[in-house]
Amino acid sequence: MKENGEKIGWLHSIGLTMKQEFKLIFRDEAVIIFFVVLAIVYPPLYSLIYNPEVVRDEAMVVVDDSHSDLSREFTRKLDATPDVQVKAYANDMEEAKQMMARKECYGIVYFPADFETQVMRGNQGHVSLYTDMSVMMRYKAMLTALTNVQMEMCTKLQGAKAAHIISMDGGLVESRQVPLGNTAMGIASAVLPFILVYVLQQGMIMGIAMIHAGGMGRRRRNRGIDRLDEVKALPGAMILGKALAHLFYYLLPAIFALHIVPLIFKFPMNGSFIEIALIMFPFLLACSFMGQAVRVFVNNREGVFLLLAFTSVVFVFLTGVSWPHYQIAPYWDVISRMIPGYWGSTAYVQMQVNGASLMQMKDFYTALWVLCGIWFVIAYMVELLVLRPKYRAMQLACEVDPDALSKHTLYLQGDDDLLNAELLDGDDEE
Amino acid sequence: MLRILVNSITRGWKQLARRPLYLCMMVLVPLLSAWFFFDLMKDGVVQRTPVGIVDLDKSDLSRKLTRNLNAFQQVSIVKSYDNYREAIDGVQRGEVFGFFFIPSDFSTKALSNKKPTLSYYINYSYFAPASMQYKGFKTLTVLANGGIVQNVLTTLGLPSEMVSATLQPIVTHVHPLKNPWLSYNYYLSGSFVPCLLALIVMLITVFSIGMEWHAGTSRNWLRTADNSIVLATFTKLFPQSFIFINVGLWIQYMMYVNYGFPLNCNPWNMIAAMALLVLASQGFALFVISLVPNFRYASTICTLLGMLSFSFCGFSLPEEAMYSWVVPIGYLMPIKYYFLIYVDQALNGIDLFYSRYYYVILIVYSLLPATMLWKLRKHCLDPFYIP
Numbered sequence: 001m002k003e004n005g006e007k008i009g010w011l012h013s014i015g016l017t018m019k020q021e022f023k024l025i026f027r028d029e030a031v032i033i034f035f036v037v038l039a040i041v042y043p044p045l046y047s048l049i050y051n052p053e054v055v056r057d058e059a060m061v062v063v064d065d066s067h068s069d070l071s072r073e074f075t076r077k078l079d080a081t082p083d084v085q086v087k088a089y090a091n092d093m094e095e096a097k098q099m100m101a102r103k104e105c106y107g108i109v110y111f112p113a114d115f116e117t118q119v120m121r122g123n124q125g126h127v128s129l130y131t132d133m134s135v136m137m138r139y140k141a142m143l144t145a146l147t148n149v150q151m152e153m154c155t156k157l158q159g160a161k162a163a164h165i166i167s168m169d170g171g172l173v174e175s176r177q178v179p180l181g182n183t184a185m186g187i188a189s190a191v192l193p194f195i196l197v198y199v200l201q202q203g204m205i206m207g208i209a210m211i212h213a214g215g216m217g218r219r220r221r222n223r224g225i226d227r228l229d230e231v232k233a234l235p236g237a238m239i240l241g242k243a244l245a246h247l248f249y250y251l252l253p254a255i256f257a258l259h260i261v262p263l264i265f266k267f268p269m270n271g272s273f274i275e276i277a278l279i280m281f282p283f284l285l286a287c288s289f290m291g292q293a294v295r296v297f298v299n300n301r302e303g304v305f306l307l308l309a310f311t312s313v314v315f316v317f318l319t320g321v322s323w324p325h326y327q328i329a330p331y332w333d334v335i336s337r338m339i340p341g342y343w344g345s346t347a348y349v350q351m352q353v354n355g356a357s358l359m360q361m362k363d364f365y366t367a368l369w370v371l372c373g374i375w376f377v378i379a380y381m382v383e384l385l386v387l388r389p390k391y392r393a394m395q396l397a398c399e400v401d402p403d404a405l406s407k408h409t410l411y412l413q414g415d416d417d418l419l420n421a422e423l424l425d426g427d428d429e430e
Numbered sequence: 431m432l433r434i435l436v437n438s439i440t441r442g443w444k445q446l447a448r449r450p451l452y453l454c455m456m457v458l459v460p461l462l463s464a465w466f467f468f469d470l471m472k473d474g475v476v477q478r479t480p481v482g483i484v485d486l487d488k489s490d491l492s493r494k495l496t497r498n499l500n501a502f503q504q505v506s507i508v509k510s511y512d513n514y515r516e517a518i519d520g521v522q523r524g525e526v527f528g529f530f531f532i533p534s535d536f537s538t539k540a541l542s543n544k545k546p547t548l549s550y551y552i553n554y555s556y557f558a559p560a561s562m563q564y565k566g567f568k569t570l571t572v573l574a575n576g577g578i579v580q581n582v583l584t585t586l587g588l589p590s591e592m593v594s595a596t597l598q599p600i601v602t603h604v605h606p607l608k609n610p611w612l613s614y615n616y617y618l619s620g621s622f623v624p625c626l627l628a629l630i631v632m633l634i635t636v637f638s639i640g641m642e643w644h645a646g647t648s649r650n651w652l653r654t655a656d657n658s659i660v661l662a663t664f665t666k667l668f669p670q671s672f673i674f675i676n677v678g679l680w681i682q683y684m685m686y687v688n689y690g691f692p693l694n695c696n697p698w699n700m701i702a703a704m705a706l707l708v709l710a711s712q713g714f715a716l717f718v719i720s721l722v723p724n725f726r727y728a729s730t731i732c733t734l735l736g737m738l739s740f741s742f743c744g745f746s747l748p749e750e751a752m753y754s755w756v757v758p759i760g761y762l763m764p765i766k767y768y769f770l771i772y773v774d775q776a777l778n779g780i781d782l783f784y785s786r787y788y789y790v791i792l793i794v795y796s797l798l799p800a801t802m803l804w805k806l807r808k809h810c811l812d813p814f815y816i817p
Contacts, residue, residue, distance in 0.1 A: 030726060048753065049741045055751045074600075101780040106748075125600045133609040134773040135748040136617050140561065143604060150602050157599040173540060174547045175571035177564065180521055180528065182554035187747055190557045302640055305729040306455050306633045309737060310626055314463055322618060322746075323471050324559045326480060332470055346524065353555045356522035414444030415647045417654065 013233035017241025020231050024211055025249055030301065031214075034207035035246075039253030042199045046192060047265040053186025055141040057085040060107040061096050064089060068116030074127065074149060078109065083145040096130075106132040107142040119157065137187070181354040182268055189267045193353055194321045196257045197345035201287045202312045203253075204246060208291030209298040209308060216299050220405045224394030235383040239376065243288040250284055258348065270355030276348065278358055282368035283344035289375035290340060296382045315341050338374070343367050438655040438665035445638065446669055455634060456673050460627050464681045467619040468689045474613035478506040479559040479566075482529035484517050485510065489537035495548075495574055499530060504566035521551070527559045528552040530567055548574065558614065608692050608777050616691050620777070621745040621769050623681060624704070628711040628765040629736035631674050635715035636732050638666060639806075640725030648810040659807035663799070667712055674712075678704040686776075694779025702789070703771040710764035710795035720802035723809035739763045764795050 008016065025031045060078070064071050079086040087105050090096035096108040108130040119125040129146050131139045182189040218226045233241065258276065262269050298304050317323060318336035325336065325346075336342045347364040350356040358365065397404040410419040446452045483499070485492050500507050509526060511517040517529040531549040539546035550567035554560045576597055609616050642648035655662035682704055685691040693700065719728040742752070742760040749757045760766050767788040774785040799806075 033730070045738070046741065049738070049756055050747055052747065052751050052753065055748060058748075058750070101774075101778070101784045119599050122595055124595050124598065126603060127600060128603045128605060130605045130607055132773075132778070133606045133612075133617065134777060135744065135746065136612075136614075137746065137751070138748050139606055139612075146602055146604070150600050153600050154598055173571060173575045174545050175568070175575075176547060176549050177567070178549055178551045179560075180518075180551050180553045185554045185560075187557065190555055190560075191746075193555070300641070300644065302637055302644070302725050302729045303451060305733045306451070306630075306637055309633065309733045310459060310463060310630060312737065313622065313626055313740065314466060317467070317470060320556070322558065323614060324476055324479070324556060327473060327476060327478075328470055332466075349555050350522060350524055354522050354553060356524075360519065360523045409645045410647065412445075412449045413641065413645045413647045414441050414446075414448055415645075415650055416441075416444070418647055418650045 008232070010234065010237050013231060013237040014241040014244070016231040017233050017238045018244045020229070021211070021242045021245035022248070024214070024228060025207070025245065028211065028214060031207045031210050034203045034210060035249050036253055038203040038206075039199055039250075039257045042203075043192070043196050043257045043261040044264070046195055046199075047188060047261060047267075050186075050188035050191060051265060053184060053188050055137050056082055058083060058107065058138055058141045058145075059087045059105040060084050060109060060142060061088050061090045061099055061105045062086055063091075063093055063096050063108060063110045065113040066111040066115035068111075070116040070119060070125070071111040074111070074153060075109070077149045077152065078145055081145040081148060083141040100132060106138045109146070181270070181349075184268075188265065189353070191321055192265070192267060193262070193349045194316065194319060194345040196261060197283075197348050198312060198316055198319075198341050200250065200254055200257055200284065201290075201315075201339075201341040201344065202308065204250060204284065204287045205291040205294060206304050206308045208242075208246065208288065209295040209304045210301055212295035213298045213301040213304060217301065219391060219394055220409065223398035223402060224391055224396075224405070226391075235380050235388070239289065239292055239379050239383065242292060243285055246288040246291075247281075247284055254280060254284065258352070262352065268353045270353065271348075271351035272357070275358040276351050279347050279351070279361060279365050279368065280344065282365065282372050283340050283347075286340035286344075286368055286371040286375055289372060289379045292379040293375055293382050296386050315339055318342060319345055337367075338371070340368065340371055340375075343371065434654075434656045435661070435665065438661060439668065441651070441654050442666045442669045445666075446673070452634070452638075455630060456670070457677055460630055460674075460677050461680060463626055464619075464623045464684060467623050468615065468684060471613075471615035471619060472689070474611055474615050476558040476562045476614065477503050479504065479528075479562045480508040480526050481505045481563060481566075482509045482511050482517050482520050482526040483507050484512070484514060484529055484531045486513070486534040487532045487536040491537040491540060492532045495532065495570065496530075498573060499566065499570050502566045502569065504562040517551070521553050527556055528563045528567075530570070608694060608779065615689065616777075618745070619689075620685070620691060620772055621743075622740065623685070624678075624707060624768055624772070625736075625739050625743070625745070625765045627674070627678060627681065628707060628739070628763075628768070629733075631670075631708055631711040632715035632718075632732040632736055633729065634670060634674075635667065635712045636719050636725070636728045638670065639663075639716070639719055640728065642810065643725055643813040646813070648813045652807070652810050659803045659810070660800075662810075663716060663803065663806070667716070671708055671712060674708040675705045678708055691776070693776050695775035695782075699775045699782060699785075700772070703768055703775070703792070706789065706792035706796065707764060707768040710767075710792040713796040713798050714764055716799035716806075717802055720799055720806040723806060735763060739765050743769055745769065764792060767791050 025035060062075050064075070075086055078084060084107070088099070090099060090108070093108070093110065099105050100108065110128040110130065112126055115125045115127070127146070127150070129142060131142050133139060179185050215226045215229055218228065231238070258280065259273065297307055318328070318332060318339065319325065319342045320328070328336070343364050347361045350361060351358070394405060407419060446456070483496055485496060496507065499505065509520060511520060511529065514531065517531070520526045521528065528551050531551065533546060536546045536548070548571050550563070552560050552563045552567070606612055642651045651666070652659065652662050655665060679701060682700060686693040686697070715732055718731050722728050722731065742756050743763060743766045744752065744760055749760060771785050771788045774780050775782070
């Protein structure tokens with residue numbers, strides 16, 4: 001920080017910080033990775049993993065004690081469904097279970113000996129399904145296939161049996177399911193739109209923390225002074241100036257992640273580009289302020305990975321991607337509402353996938369602006385009450401002992417040998 | 431010799447004790463986030479999905495349907511809409527996750543045997559609520575059908591057991607093995623929590639070694655261990671293994687004792703799996719940073735692989751549904767083998783024999799870095815830190 005810097009206007013200082021932040025990002029490969037490369041590489045990678053969308057031809061085995069035409073017909077129909085394939089017949093349950101233990105199949109269908117005779121006698125025939133529960137989607141695929149075949153067979157048998165009683169074919173009431181938004185009902189189109197938004201948030205926060213940690217490193221090496229931080233701006237102007245630089249860098253990555261990726265992978269796109277852009281603006285701004293607040297926890301560049309990687313998983317769960325948001329405890333609910341990504345990703349999904357308009361999302365829009373305010377205040381406090389006093393303390397410590405900061409590093413490393421040797425030598429390495 | 435060992439291991443412990451980041455990331459974060467997952471999904475099953483109803487018929491029959499629907503635990507009718515447009519608006523606003531639609535001619539058609547159509551609209555952007563709605567709505571339509579047919583048949587004087595056999599000649603019994611409650615917690619937390627721990631173990635391993643270069647202490651680190659890279663890495667990582675294994679066991683205690691996750695095997699099988707997961711993840715990370723002796727690149731690789739493990743290890747989309755090139759990447763990560771052990775042993779409780787290779791592979795991962803340590807040593811003697 002220049003002590004003799006001429007007095008500059010508030011607006012002017014915003015511009016200067018923005019320009020400086022711009023340079024800091026541009027000259028730092030690691031920050032570029034978070035700001036740009038992450039948003040370009042991660043979404044397509046993720047989309048590719050989940051792109052198969054649904055489980056097809058899940059392997060099952062059949063144990064048929066009935067050896068009847070009816071059980072064979074049932075099995076044939078099961079094999080014909082897209083969801084499962086009948087891999088083999090097993091002689092008994094014991095053999096089937098062994099195949100399951102060897103992961104040759106994930107489900108067993110069992111027909112008891114009296115399956116056909118019961119149906120023919122006008123009673124009910126029983127079919128049992130045993131499924132592996134390690135992955136829910138396997139269970140769902142097998143259940144869907146079994147239920148569909150059961151209904152189909154029931155309708156057929158009902159028709160034959162009931163025809164002479166009353167005039168009816170199949171059921172009396174028809175029903176149909178209409179999927180909304182994610183009409184393909186695939187996992188990628190359900191999960192990815194949330195993830196896309198979170199990649200932007202986490203990339204931005206990690207990038208900001210990385211810039212900050214870089215500055216801390218320079219301060220440690222240079223007696224508490226960061227030569228690249230030369231604009232003497234008030235905290236508020238500084239935070240705003242930096243945020244503007246972040247937003248500018250995020251323009252293209254955001255368009256790529258939220259518009260181009262859905263185009264490439266054919267995710268549902270029912271939203272208006274302009275309206276989504278309008279709601280993403282306060283979202284990205286809130287992310288920048290949040291990043292400028294939480295950067296206080298990061299002092300080393302590589303600490304960024306540690307502190308922020310795990311939060312991504314927690315944030316995604318708080319948003320309700322896997323477990324619905326309406327069923328979380330009030331304390332988690334409060335925390336989730338502090339995260340820009342909760343509002344941003346939910347609004348993005350409602351607009352892009354379900355075709356909601358900005359008017360319908362106005363509560364989210366307002367909430368994002370409120371969040372901007374909250375995180376701005378927190379970032380302001382952090383800058384004023386924590387970071388600036390910390391820089392001054394570093395500078396003061398170095399005035400007393402020029403090696404104070406490098407000695408502190410040695411102390412933290414647990415390297416007392418080297419620390420004592422330094423004290424004896426008294427020379428400075430920097 | 432003993433003095434070297436003691437000095438070296440003391441240095442390892444001091445490092446962990448003096449930087450608050452280690453305590454925070456090695457103990458607090460894993461335990462808190464494990465509790466977060468367990469507590470978040472403690473209900474186990476998704477229930478009472480908010481749905482709407484559009485009843486254009488407004489007859490006794492349709493009102494009865496609505497009452498029946500509200501009695502299901504899968505859904506909860508939070509709003510009644512006057513028409514289709516309003517209901518769609520409700521879905522778009524996020525008030526409801528779907529709605530049940532009863533057309534205006536429902537009761538007249540039903541009573542005159544003309545096949546009315548009941549529709550249900552489900553927002554599939556939210557997977558778990560969508561499948562709960564499907565269950566609820568589907569059951570309702572089957573019941574509606576059954577109710578009407580039953581009426582007709584009983585009036586015709588059929589005995590009631592004949593009625594149900596006529597309605598449903600084939601019944602199915604579904605046995606979700608070892609998780610009959612279909613608990614999401616058992617299914618998701620059982621894989622995600624250890625995966626998160628493995629990610630943190632890898633990052634801490636890389637961090638603690640990289641910091642030696644960063645702080646310029648790597649030469650002295652080796653000197654303390656009498657210039658033996660094996661001893662140096664062992665004494666640095668052993669204290670971490672000790673803490674992580676304890677944290678891992680604590681997590682397992684929460685899972686199996688406090689939250690009642692299925693544990694259908696000898697508890698020692700899972701204790702061994704957890705200890706091996708920690709060692710194998712350390713081994714994996716040590717291998718990476720030896721192979722790529724650059725603090726930031728090694729961190730980036732471990733973060734990327736660790737984060738993607740959640741997806742390509744097949745916890746949610748099973749591996750047989752993935753593209754064939756994705757599957758091998760999953761088998762690259764130690765967590766995949768822990769997951770397979772968890773499924774075989776804790777969940778399905780099958781013979782240890784079937785999981786033998788997974789344990790062996792985890793042991794191999796723990797020893798893997800031995801092949802590359804020479805490169806790490808070279809870099810420690812001649813360190814350069816690229817910020």
